[in-house]
Amino acid sequence: MIRPRLPRRLPFGSPLQLLLLSCSFALSAYAGVRLLEGDWFDVALWFVGAALLHDLVLLPLYAAADRALVRAAGERRRRVGFVRVPAALSLLLLLVWFPLIGGQVSARYGAATSLPADRFLARWLLLTAVLFGASALVFAARSVRVMRSRWGTKGRTPEES
Incomplete structure:
Protein backbone atom coordinates (compact mmCIF):
# COMPACT_ATOMS: atom_id res chain seq x y z
CA MET A 1 0.00 0.00 0.00
CA ILE A 2 1.37 3.40 -1.04
CA ARG A 3 1.07 6.14 1.54
CA PRO A 4 0.63 9.70 0.29
CA ARG A 5 3.63 11.89 0.94
CA LEU A 6 2.89 14.84 3.19
CA PRO A 7 4.32 18.24 2.30
CA ARG A 8 7.23 19.40 4.42
CA ARG A 9 5.80 22.88 4.85
CA LEU A 10 2.33 24.20 5.34
CA PRO A 11 0.86 25.50 2.09
CA PHE A 12 -0.25 28.66 3.92
CA GLY A 13 3.11 30.34 4.33
CA SER A 14 5.30 30.91 7.31
CA PRO A 15 3.92 31.20 10.86
CA LEU A 16 4.82 34.91 10.83
CA GLN A 17 2.72 35.44 7.70
CA LEU A 18 -0.20 33.60 9.29
CA LEU A 19 0.11 35.71 12.45
CA LEU A 20 0.21 38.97 10.47
CA LEU A 21 -2.73 37.90 8.33
CA SER A 22 -4.75 36.95 11.42
CA CYS A 23 -3.95 40.30 13.06
CA SER A 24 -4.99 42.20 9.93
CA PHE A 25 -8.30 40.31 9.77
CA ALA A 26 -8.92 41.00 13.47
CA LEU A 27 -8.17 44.71 12.99
CA SER A 28 -10.41 44.86 9.91
CA ALA A 29 -13.25 43.15 11.80
CA TYR A 30 -12.88 45.59 14.70
CA ALA A 31 -12.87 48.59 12.34
CA GLY A 32 -15.91 47.22 10.51
CA VAL A 33 -17.87 46.74 13.73
CA ARG A 34 -16.97 50.25 14.91
CA LEU A 35 -17.81 51.77 11.53
CA LEU A 36 -21.19 50.07 11.30
CA GLU A 37 -22.23 51.01 14.87
CA GLY A 38 -23.83 54.28 13.85
CA ASP A 39 -25.71 54.62 10.58
CA TRP A 40 -24.96 51.21 9.11
CA PHE A 41 -27.28 51.59 6.11
CA ASP A 42 -25.54 54.73 4.78
CA VAL A 43 -22.11 53.16 5.30
CA ALA A 44 -23.14 49.97 3.48
CA LEU A 45 -24.72 52.05 0.71
CA TRP A 46 -21.50 54.05 0.37
CA PHE A 47 -19.40 50.86 0.08
CA VAL A 48 -21.70 49.34 -2.53
CA GLY A 49 -21.78 52.61 -4.47
CA ALA A 50 -18.00 52.94 -4.34
CA ARG A 79 9.29 52.07 -20.69
CA VAL A 80 5.56 52.26 -19.96
CA GLY A 81 6.07 51.16 -16.36
CA PHE A 82 8.12 54.27 -15.66
CA VAL A 83 5.01 56.34 -16.39
CA ARG A 84 2.42 53.84 -15.16
CA VAL A 85 3.68 53.51 -11.58
CA PRO A 86 3.97 57.20 -10.62
CA ALA A 87 0.71 57.99 -12.42
CA ALA A 88 -1.13 55.22 -10.54
CA LEU A 89 0.28 56.32 -7.18
CA SER A 90 -0.52 59.96 -7.88
CA LEU A 91 -4.08 59.15 -8.94
CA LEU A 92 -4.55 56.94 -5.89
CA LEU A 93 -3.48 59.80 -3.63
CA LEU A 94 -5.80 62.14 -5.50
CA LEU A 95 -8.69 59.71 -5.07
CA VAL A 96 -8.09 59.33 -1.34
CA TRP A 97 -7.48 63.01 -0.56
CA PHE A 98 -9.75 64.57 -3.21
CA PRO A 99 -12.07 66.43 -0.83
CA LEU A 100 -9.10 68.21 0.76
CA ILE A 101 -7.14 68.67 -2.47
CA GLY A 102 -10.20 70.12 -4.17
CA GLY A 103 -10.92 72.36 -1.21
CA GLN A 104 -14.44 71.00 -0.72
CA VAL A 105 -14.16 70.43 3.03
CA SER A 106 -11.70 73.17 3.96
CA ALA A 107 -13.96 74.76 6.55
CA ARG A 108 -14.83 71.46 8.24
CA TYR A 109 -11.19 70.35 8.22
CA GLY A 110 -10.05 73.65 9.71
CA ALA A 111 -12.74 73.54 12.39
CA ALA A 112 -11.95 69.94 13.34
CA THR A 113 -8.16 70.19 13.38
CA SER A 114 -7.43 73.93 13.63
CA LEU A 115 -4.96 73.43 10.78
CA PRO A 116 -5.07 75.15 7.39
CA ALA A 117 -6.51 73.03 4.60
CA ASP A 118 -5.12 75.07 1.71
CA ARG A 119 -1.82 73.17 1.54
CA PHE A 120 -3.11 69.84 0.25
CA LEU A 121 -3.15 70.80 -3.44
CA ALA A 122 0.43 72.10 -3.36
CA ARG A 123 1.64 69.04 -1.44
CA TRP A 124 -0.11 66.65 -3.81
CA LEU A 125 1.42 68.41 -6.82
CA LEU A 126 4.85 68.33 -5.16
CA LEU A 127 4.50 64.64 -4.34
CA THR A 128 3.39 63.92 -7.91
CA ALA A 129 6.46 65.76 -9.24
CA VAL A 130 8.71 63.80 -6.85
CA LEU A 131 7.16 60.48 -7.96
CA PHE A 132 7.69 61.26 -11.65
CA GLY A 133 11.18 62.63 -10.96
CA ALA A 134 12.19 59.50 -9.04
CA SER A 135 10.80 57.36 -11.85
CA ALA A 136 12.83 59.37 -14.38
CA LEU A 137 15.98 58.88 -12.29
CA VAL A 138 15.41 55.12 -12.10
CA PHE A 139 14.79 55.06 -15.86
CA ALA A 140 18.01 57.00 -16.52
CA ALA A 141 20.04 54.73 -14.23
CA ARG A 142 18.70 51.60 -15.89
CA SER A 143 19.29 53.05 -19.34
CA VAL A 144 22.90 53.83 -18.48
CA ARG A 145 23.36 50.32 -17.08
CA VAL A 146 21.89 48.77 -20.23
CA MET A 147 24.10 50.93 -22.47
CA ARG A 148 27.21 49.99 -20.50
CA SER A 149 26.37 46.31 -20.70
CA ARG A 150 25.92 46.60 -24.47
CA TRP A 151 29.23 48.45 -24.89
CA GLY A 152 31.13 45.96 -22.78
CA THR A 153 32.69 45.99 -19.35
CA LYS A 154 35.61 48.23 -20.31
CA GLY A 155 33.42 51.32 -20.61
CA ARG A 156 34.18 51.99 -24.26
CA THR A 157 31.67 53.86 -26.33
CA PRO A 158 30.53 52.48 -29.70
CA GLU A 159 32.74 55.03 -31.48
CA GLU A 160 35.85 53.72 -29.67
CA SER A 161 35.12 50.08 -30.52
Missing part, protein backbone atom coordinates in the same frame (compact mmCIF):
# COMPACT_ATOMS: atom_id res chain seq x y z
CA ALA A 51 -17.55 49.36 -5.58
CA LEU A 52 -19.99 49.90 -8.44
CA LEU A 53 -18.43 53.25 -9.38
CA HIS A 54 -14.99 51.67 -9.43
CA ASP A 55 -15.94 48.54 -11.35
CA LEU A 56 -18.31 50.09 -13.87
CA VAL A 57 -16.75 53.53 -14.47
CA LEU A 58 -13.21 53.96 -13.18
CA LEU A 59 -11.76 50.56 -14.10
CA PRO A 60 -12.74 50.82 -17.80
CA LEU A 61 -11.39 54.39 -17.89
CA TYR A 62 -7.95 53.67 -16.53
CA ALA A 63 -7.72 50.37 -18.40
CA ALA A 64 -8.39 52.26 -21.65
CA ALA A 65 -5.83 54.92 -20.71
CA ASP A 66 -3.24 52.23 -19.97
CA ARG A 67 -3.99 50.43 -23.21
CA ALA A 68 -3.58 53.69 -25.15
CA LEU A 69 -0.26 54.34 -23.39
CA VAL A 70 1.01 50.86 -24.30
CA ARG A 71 -0.08 51.29 -27.93
CA ALA A 72 1.58 54.70 -28.14
CA ALA A 73 4.80 53.24 -26.78
CA GLY A 74 4.94 50.72 -29.62
CA GLU A 75 8.18 48.75 -29.47
CA ARG A 76 9.29 50.52 -26.30
CA ARG A 77 6.69 48.88 -24.05
CA ARG A 78 9.19 48.32 -21.25
Whole structure:
Protein backbone atom coordinates (compact mmCIF):
# COMPACT_ATOMS: atom_id res chain seq x y z
CA MET A 1 0.00 0.00 0.00
CA ILE A 2 1.37 3.40 -1.04
CA ARG A 3 1.07 6.14 1.54
CA PRO A 4 0.63 9.70 0.29
CA ARG A 5 3.63 11.89 0.94
CA LEU A 6 2.89 14.84 3.19
CA PRO A 7 4.32 18.24 2.30
CA ARG A 8 7.23 19.40 4.42
CA ARG A 9 5.80 22.88 4.85
CA LEU A 10 2.33 24.20 5.34
CA PRO A 11 0.86 25.50 2.09
CA PHE A 12 -0.25 28.66 3.92
CA GLY A 13 3.11 30.34 4.33
CA SER A 14 5.30 30.91 7.31
CA PRO A 15 3.92 31.20 10.86
CA LEU A 16 4.82 34.91 10.83
CA GLN A 17 2.72 35.44 7.70
CA LEU A 18 -0.20 33.60 9.29
CA LEU A 19 0.11 35.71 12.45
CA LEU A 20 0.21 38.97 10.47
CA LEU A 21 -2.73 37.90 8.33
CA SER A 22 -4.75 36.95 11.42
CA CYS A 23 -3.95 40.30 13.06
CA SER A 24 -4.99 42.20 9.93
CA PHE A 25 -8.30 40.31 9.77
CA ALA A 26 -8.92 41.00 13.47
CA LEU A 27 -8.17 44.71 12.99
CA SER A 28 -10.41 44.86 9.91
CA ALA A 29 -13.25 43.15 11.80
CA TYR A 30 -12.88 45.59 14.70
CA ALA A 31 -12.87 48.59 12.34
CA GLY A 32 -15.91 47.22 10.51
CA VAL A 33 -17.87 46.74 13.73
CA ARG A 34 -16.97 50.25 14.91
CA LEU A 35 -17.81 51.77 11.53
CA LEU A 36 -21.19 50.07 11.30
CA GLU A 37 -22.23 51.01 14.87
CA GLY A 38 -23.83 54.28 13.85
CA ASP A 39 -25.71 54.62 10.58
CA TRP A 40 -24.96 51.21 9.11
CA PHE A 41 -27.28 51.59 6.11
CA ASP A 42 -25.54 54.73 4.78
CA VAL A 43 -22.11 53.16 5.30
CA ALA A 44 -23.14 49.97 3.48
CA LEU A 45 -24.72 52.05 0.71
CA TRP A 46 -21.50 54.05 0.37
CA PHE A 47 -19.40 50.86 0.08
CA VAL A 48 -21.70 49.34 -2.53
CA GLY A 49 -21.78 52.61 -4.47
CA ALA A 50 -18.00 52.94 -4.34
CA ALA A 51 -17.55 49.36 -5.58
CA LEU A 52 -19.99 49.90 -8.44
CA LEU A 53 -18.43 53.25 -9.38
CA HIS A 54 -14.99 51.67 -9.43
CA ASP A 55 -15.94 48.54 -11.35
CA LEU A 56 -18.31 50.09 -13.87
CA VAL A 57 -16.75 53.53 -14.47
CA LEU A 58 -13.21 53.96 -13.18
CA LEU A 59 -11.76 50.56 -14.10
CA PRO A 60 -12.74 50.82 -17.80
CA LEU A 61 -11.39 54.39 -17.89
CA TYR A 62 -7.95 53.67 -16.53
CA ALA A 63 -7.72 50.37 -18.40
CA ALA A 64 -8.39 52.26 -21.65
CA ALA A 65 -5.83 54.92 -20.71
CA ASP A 66 -3.24 52.23 -19.97
CA ARG A 67 -3.99 50.43 -23.21
CA ALA A 68 -3.58 53.69 -25.15
CA LEU A 69 -0.26 54.34 -23.39
CA VAL A 70 1.01 50.86 -24.30
CA ARG A 71 -0.08 51.29 -27.93
CA ALA A 72 1.58 54.70 -28.14
CA ALA A 73 4.80 53.24 -26.78
CA GLY A 74 4.94 50.72 -29.62
CA GLU A 75 8.18 48.75 -29.47
CA ARG A 76 9.29 50.52 -26.30
CA ARG A 77 6.69 48.88 -24.05
CA ARG A 78 9.19 48.32 -21.25
CA ARG A 79 9.29 52.07 -20.69
CA VAL A 80 5.56 52.26 -19.96
CA GLY A 81 6.07 51.16 -16.36
CA PHE A 82 8.12 54.27 -15.66
CA VAL A 83 5.01 56.34 -16.39
CA ARG A 84 2.42 53.84 -15.16
CA VAL A 85 3.68 53.51 -11.58
CA PRO A 86 3.97 57.20 -10.62
CA ALA A 87 0.71 57.99 -12.42
CA ALA A 88 -1.13 55.22 -10.54
CA LEU A 89 0.28 56.32 -7.18
CA SER A 90 -0.52 59.96 -7.88
CA LEU A 91 -4.08 59.15 -8.94
CA LEU A 92 -4.55 56.94 -5.89
CA LEU A 93 -3.48 59.80 -3.63
CA LEU A 94 -5.80 62.14 -5.50
CA LEU A 95 -8.69 59.71 -5.07
CA VAL A 96 -8.09 59.33 -1.34
CA TRP A 97 -7.48 63.01 -0.56
CA PHE A 98 -9.75 64.57 -3.21
CA PRO A 99 -12.07 66.43 -0.83
CA LEU A 100 -9.10 68.21 0.76
CA ILE A 101 -7.14 68.67 -2.47
CA GLY A 102 -10.20 70.12 -4.17
CA GLY A 103 -10.92 72.36 -1.21
CA GLN A 104 -14.44 71.00 -0.72
CA VAL A 105 -14.16 70.43 3.03
CA SER A 106 -11.70 73.17 3.96
CA ALA A 107 -13.96 74.76 6.55
CA ARG A 108 -14.83 71.46 8.24
CA TYR A 109 -11.19 70.35 8.22
CA GLY A 110 -10.05 73.65 9.71
CA ALA A 111 -12.74 73.54 12.39
CA ALA A 112 -11.95 69.94 13.34
CA THR A 113 -8.16 70.19 13.38
CA SER A 114 -7.43 73.93 13.63
CA LEU A 115 -4.96 73.43 10.78
CA PRO A 116 -5.07 75.15 7.39
CA ALA A 117 -6.51 73.03 4.60
CA ASP A 118 -5.12 75.07 1.71
CA ARG A 119 -1.82 73.17 1.54
CA PHE A 120 -3.11 69.84 0.25
CA LEU A 121 -3.15 70.80 -3.44
CA ALA A 122 0.43 72.10 -3.36
CA ARG A 123 1.64 69.04 -1.44
CA TRP A 124 -0.11 66.65 -3.81
CA LEU A 125 1.42 68.41 -6.82
CA LEU A 126 4.85 68.33 -5.16
CA LEU A 127 4.50 64.64 -4.34
CA THR A 128 3.39 63.92 -7.91
CA ALA A 129 6.46 65.76 -9.24
CA VAL A 130 8.71 63.80 -6.85
CA LEU A 131 7.16 60.48 -7.96
CA PHE A 132 7.69 61.26 -11.65
CA GLY A 133 11.18 62.63 -10.96
CA ALA A 134 12.19 59.50 -9.04
CA SER A 135 10.80 57.36 -11.85
CA ALA A 136 12.83 59.37 -14.38
CA LEU A 137 15.98 58.88 -12.29
CA VAL A 138 15.41 55.12 -12.10
CA PHE A 139 14.79 55.06 -15.86
CA ALA A 140 18.01 57.00 -16.52
CA ALA A 141 20.04 54.73 -14.23
CA ARG A 142 18.70 51.60 -15.89
CA SER A 143 19.29 53.05 -19.34
CA VAL A 144 22.90 53.83 -18.48
CA ARG A 145 23.36 50.32 -17.08
CA VAL A 146 21.89 48.77 -20.23
CA MET A 147 24.10 50.93 -22.47
CA ARG A 148 27.21 49.99 -20.50
CA SER A 149 26.37 46.31 -20.70
CA ARG A 150 25.92 46.60 -24.47
CA TRP A 151 29.23 48.45 -24.89
CA GLY A 152 31.13 45.96 -22.78
CA THR A 153 32.69 45.99 -19.35
CA LYS A 154 35.61 48.23 -20.31
CA GLY A 155 33.42 51.32 -20.61
CA ARG A 156 34.18 51.99 -24.26
CA THR A 157 31.67 53.86 -26.33
CA PRO A 158 30.53 52.48 -29.70
CA GLU A 159 32.74 55.03 -31.48
CA GLU A 160 35.85 53.72 -29.67
CA SER A 161 35.12 50.08 -30.52
